Amino acid sequence: MTALLHSLQFVRTARDMREVSQEIRRSGRRLGFVPTMGALHEGHLALVAQARADCDAVVASVYVNPLQFGPREDFGAYPRDLERDARLLSGAGTAILFAPEEGEIHVAGHRTAIEVTGMQDVLCGRSRPGHFRGVCTVVAKLFQIVAPHAAYFGEKDAQQLRIIRRMNRDLHFDVTIVGCPTVRAEDGLALSSRNAYLTPDERRAAPVIFRALEAAAKRARAGERSVALLVEGVRAAIALEPLARIDYIEAVDDETLGAVEVLDRPVLLAAAVYFGRARLIDNIVIRNPR
Numbered sequence: 001m002t003a004l005l006h007s008l009q010f011v012r013t014a015r016d017m018r019e020v021s022q023e024i025r026r027s028g029r030r031l032g033f034v035p036t037m038g039a040l041h042e043g044h045l046a047l048v049a050q051a052r053a054d055c056d057a058v059v060a061s062v063y064v065n066p067l068q069f070g071p072r073e074d075f076g077a078y079p080r081d082l083e084r085d086a087r088l089l090s091g092a093g094t095a096i097l098f099a100p101e102e103g104e105i106h107v108a109g110h111r112t113a114i115e116v117t118g119m120q121d122v123l124c125g126r127s128r129p130g131h132f133r134g135v136c137t138v139v140a141k142l143f144q145i146v147a148p149h150a151a152y153f154g155e156k157d158a159q160q161l162r163i164i165r166r167m168n169r170d171l172h173f174d175v176t177i178v179g180c181p182t183v184r185a186e187d188g189l190a191l192s193s194r195n196a197y198l199t200p201d202e203r204r205a206a207p208v209i210f211r212a213l214e215a216a217a218k219r220a221r222a223g224e225r226s227v228a229l230l231v232e233g234v235r236a237a238i239a240l241e242p243l244a245r246i247d248y249i250e251a252v253d254d255e256t257l258g259a260v261e262v263l264d265r266p267v268l269l270a271a272a273v274y275f276g277r278a279r280l281i282d283n284i285v286i287r288n289p290r
Contacts, residue, residue: 001186007095008086008089008090008096008097009095009096009097010058010093010096010097010099011096011097011098011099011107012084012099012100012101013100013101013104013132014083014100014104014105016052017059017096017098017145017146018145018147019101020058020096021145021147021148022060022147023047023147024057024110025147029055029056029057030054030055030057030149030150030207031052031055031056031057031058031059031061031146031147031149031150032052032054032055032057032058032059032148032149032150032151032152033043033051033058033060033061033142033143033146033148033150033151033152033175034048034051034058034059034060034061034094034152035060035061035063035138035139035151035153035219035276036060036061036063036085037062037063037064037065037078037082037140037193038062038063038064038079038082038192039078039079039081039085039193039196040062040078040084040085040088040089041116041183041191041192041193041195042191043154043156043182043183043185043190043191043192044060044088044154044194046154046180046181046183047153047154047180048060048089048092048093048094049093050152050178050180050230051152052092054150054178055149055150056093057094057095057096058094058096059094059095059096059098059146059148060089060094060096060097060098060207061081061083061097061098061099061100061142061248062097062098062099062139063098063099063105063142063145064078065080065105065138065155066102066106066134067106067113067133067134067137067138068130068131068132068134068135068137069131069134070128070129070139072129073128074270079193079196082099083104084197085097086099087161098145098146101161102152105138105141105142105145106138106141112137113133113136113137113170114132114133114136114137114140114167115132115133115267116132116136116163116166116167116170116214117137117157118247118256118258119132119162119163119166119256119257120132120133120136120163121271122159122250122252122257123159123248123252123257123270124159124248124272125159125280126141126248127247127248127272132159132163133217134158134162134168135163135164136163136164138186139151139164140166140167140171140173141174142238143168143175144155149174149175149176150175150176150178151164151175151176151177151178152176152178152180153177153179153180154179154180154182154183155180155181155182155193155283155285156182156183156190156191156281156283157180158268158270158283158285159253159257159270160260161177161179162254162255162257162268162286163275164177165177167174169173171246182282184210185189185207187205187207188210188211188214189203189206189207189209189210189280190209190210190282192280192281194278194280195278195280196281197276197277197278198275198276198278199276201243202243202276203274205241205243205244205275206273206275206278207239207248208237208238208240208241208244209238209244209271209273209280209282210244210282210284211237212238212271213234213269213271213282213283213284214233214234214284215233215237216230216231216233216269216284216286217269217284218232218258219233220263220270220286222264225262225263225264226262226263227251227260227261227262227263227267228261230251230263230269231249231250231269234249234269234271238271238273243273243276244273244274245273245274245275246271246272246273246274247272247273247274247279248270248271248272249270249271250269250270250271251268251269251270252267252268252270253265253266253267253268254266254267254268254285254287263286266285266286266287267285267286268283268284268285269282269283269284269285269286270282270283
C-alpha cells in the first residue's frame, strides 16, 4: 500500500489515505494536516512544526492543483520536486506524505465545485478569477480524504485562510483551521515558492512591500483612522521602487473581507506586487490601532 522513505510513510491513493487516517483516529491519536503544492520552503516547515506541537501525527500533502491556475498561469511550469519535498518533510518529522496522482483527487468527469461567494471576488480574486473556487474545491476534497482533526495554513495567504475558514464553517467540516504566522527572511520578505523567480536585483527590491505595510501600521498606531490614506501611503512607498509593478493595495474587514472606510475594527491591509514575472503577496493585520 505504501512505501517508506526513512521515517516518512508515502501514500499515493485516496483509498489508502483514508485507511491510514482511520487507523490513526481509531487509535485515539490527533491528526494534523498541512496541504501544500510542493516546492517547499521554511514557511511550509513552520506549519509542520506547529502541527507536530498540536497533534500526535502529521500528514502533509503535495498536490499541484490544476483548478486554481488561470488561463495565463502556467500550470505545467510550476516547480515540482517530490523527492526534495519528501526529504524536507521527513526531516521535519512529518509522519505521512500524501502525494496523489491527478485522478485520485479530481476523478474523471468531475463536475462539482465549491465557491465562497463575495469573499472570493476581492483582492487576489479580481486578478485571478476562479482561483479560490479551485482552492476551495481541492481543500474540501482533501478534508474528505484525509479527515484531519486540524489543518494548518499560513497567514501570508490571508485571503485563502479566511475563505477556507468560512467554507469550513459553512459546510460543517469537523476540522479546526489553524492560521500560522508568516515566515520571513531577515530583510522582511515573506517566504514564498515564487521568490525563486526573482532575479538578484528583484530580490533586493522585493522587501519594499513589507516595509510599506509596516509603515502603514505604524501610522495607524499613531492615530491615523482613514483607510484610504493608509492604502495610499503603502501605494506611494511601493511605487518609489522602479522594479515594482502594483497589482493591488487594499484594506478590508479582517473577517469578511468587506469594504472598510474607517479603522474602527480589525483590518487586513494586503498587497500584491509584481517583480518581473513573480507576483508576490503580503499583508499585515491592524487589530487594535490604539
